[in-house]
Amino acid sequence: xxxxxxxxxxxxxxxxxxxxxxxxxxxxxxxxxxxxxxxxxxxxxxxxxxxxxxxxxxxxxxxxxxxxxxxxxxxxxxxxxxxxxxxxxxxxxxxxxxxxxxxxxxxxxxxxxxxxxxxxxxxxxxxxxxxxxxxxxxxxxxxxxxxxxxxxxxxxxxxxxxxxxxxxxxxxxxxxxxxxxxxxxxxxxxxxxxxxxxxxxxxxxxxxxxxxxxxxxxxxxxxxxxxxx
Amino acid sequence: xxxxxxxxxxxxxxxxxxxxxxxxxxxxxxxxxxxxxxxxxxxxxxxxxxxxxxxxxxxxxxxxxxxxxxxxxxxxxxxxxxxxxxxxxxxxxxxxxxxxxxxxxxxxxxxxxxxxxxxxxxxxxxxxxxxxxxxxxxxxxxxxxxxxxxxxxxxxxxxxxxxxxxxxxxxxxxxxxxxxxxxxxxxxxxxxxxxxxxxxxxxxxxxxxxxxxxxxxxxxxxxxxxxxx
Numbered sequence: 001x002x003x004x005x006x007x008x009x010x011x012x013x014x015x016x017x018x019x020x021x022x023x024x025x026x027x028x029x030x031x032x033x034x035x036x037x038x039x040x041x042x043x044x045x046x047x048x049x050x051x052x053x054x055x056x057x058x059x060x061x062x063x064x065x066x067x068x069x070x071x072x073x074x075x076x077x078x079x080x081x082x083x084x085x086x087x088x089x090x091x092x093x094x095x096x097x098x099x100x101x102x103x104x105x106x107x108x109x110x111x112x113x114x115x116x117x118x119x120x121x122x123x124x125x126x127x128x129x130x131x132x133x134x135x136x137x138x139x140x141x142x143x144x145x146x147x148x149x150x151x152x153x154x155x156x157x158x159x160x161x162x163x164x165x166x167x168x169x170x171x172x173x174x175x176x177x178x179x180x181x182x183x184x185x186x187x188x189x190x191x192x193x194x195x196x197x198x199x200x201x202x203x204x205x206x207x208x209x210x211x212x213x214x215x216x217x218x219x220x221x222x223x224x225x226x227x228x229x
Numbered sequence: 230x231x232x233x234x235x236x237x238x239x240x241x242x243x244x245x246x247x248x249x250x251x252x253x254x255x256x257x258x259x260x261x262x263x264x265x266x267x268x269x270x271x272x273x274x275x276x277x278x279x280x281x282x283x284x285x286x287x288x289x290x291x292x293x294x295x296x297x298x299x300x301x302x303x304x305x306x307x308x309x310x311x312x313x314x315x316x317x318x319x320x321x322x323x324x325x326x327x328x329x330x331x332x333x334x335x336x337x338x339x340x341x342x343x344x345x346x347x348x349x350x351x352x353x354x355x356x357x358x359x360x361x362x363x364x365x366x367x368x369x370x371x372x373x374x375x376x377x378x379x380x381x382x383x384x385x386x387x388x389x390x391x392x393x394x395x396x397x398x399x400x401x402x403x404x405x406x407x408x409x410x411x412x413x414x415x416x417x418x419x420x421x422x423x424x425x426x427x428x429x430x431x432x433x434x435x436x437x438x439x440x441x442x443x444x445x446x447x448x449x450x451x452x453x454x455x456x457x458x
Binding site for chain 2: 032060062063064065066068069070071094098099100101102103104105107108109111112113115116135136138140141144145147148149151152153154156157
């Protein structure tokens with residue numbers, strides 16, 4: 001049996017590159033996407049496009065009404081999103097787009113599927129350099145999840161634990177753009193905007209749009225997704 | 230504002246007593262129940278009964294197709310359940326009713342809601358003495374989840390972290406029966422059987438039925454739920 005990895009695929013560029021890293025490392029890829037009440041639900045469609053584009057063996061969509069228990073401007077289409085913030089502001093403090101315990105919920109579900117599949121690894125696109133102030137994107141957080149995973153599962157108890165891998169953790173957005181090019185990831189499928197329309201049209205003003213634009217600018221590339229939407 | 234706790238309520242007796250412990254400790258109770266594809270789905274109805282009986286301020290039901298990604302004899306109605314095992318066997322090794330990462334998924338969702346509510350604690354009915362060999366019911370597992378929770382959330386980062394409380398951790402099933410009596414928990418609402426019918430009729434042969442019967446026998450009580458079903 002080929003070695004397997006579960007990848008959390010959001011439809012954004014970081015998780016797409018993370019998926020490509022898993023393929024490049026020789027894993028058979030099992031992509032997991034959550035429709036959890038995010039306002040930019042077009043990202044779920046884009047996750048399907050990315051899964052197909054990178055060559056996932058399987059792509060599973062789960063429905064979970066996280067919005068019912070986790071209040072955030074990212075799950076409440078009536079709430080105001082931070083817009084037009086200076087880059088010095090983005091990443092200082094925890095923004096209203098933080099969704100309580102989101103990565104913990106997603107990693108837990110990935111862990112359940114990984115154990116069922118006999119997967120050796122879970123890939124997540126978390127990165128800290130250009131991160132938006134989310135506590136559950138930090139290396140120390142992922143280390144704590146690793147410790148938990150080793151104790152939580154039958155596989156862990158039996159010494160066949162799942163490894164949590166965050167290949168982009170130390171990369172800037174510009175480096176992620178460059179890595180995508182090296183791995184031939186078609187970033188035109190990806191969407192980052194927190195309030196993207198169903199057409200994929202982006203706002204250009206939210207933190208996610210600004211971080212993405214800054215990444216492409218610093219890498220000296222144009223964003224291929226702007227042609228698609 | 231009264232202090233708040235989220236309690237994971239399954240419809241079984243341990244989580245009912247755990248809920249009553251939270252009330253006894255002065256918490257306003259927010260009960261969370263998952264319909265996750267368990268074969269004994271009557272427990273979800275019983276969780277509603279228990280929430281009402283113990284006086285929860287709110288009871289939230291979430292739907293999650295965990296069965297689609299987590300294979301177990303507890304989520305596959307075609308699979309054989311362990312039945313009629315000697316008590317020396319129950320609790321030795323991890324049985325087929327283990328659901329991959331179930332408590333991790335449930336605690337993650339409880340964590341999301343707790344942060345949204347500003348809750349101080351999460352109560353879970355895990356107990357190790359009479360446990361059925363599940364890795365995610367052990368004290369070291371819950372300690373690892375506590376460490377994770379402190380890093381995962383905005384509340385944790387800001388020093389208002391949620392405390393994970395497992396008040397039954399060291400109790401035997403007989404002691405849990407006695408504690409239920411002290412706290413005036415009506416155990417007739419609870420159901421433990423892994424293959425309970427929608428009527429609440431229990432099999433009497435699965436591990437959960439045997440552990441429950443042993444608990445009542447050792448406590449010198451009869452099980453009031455047997456009258457209800």
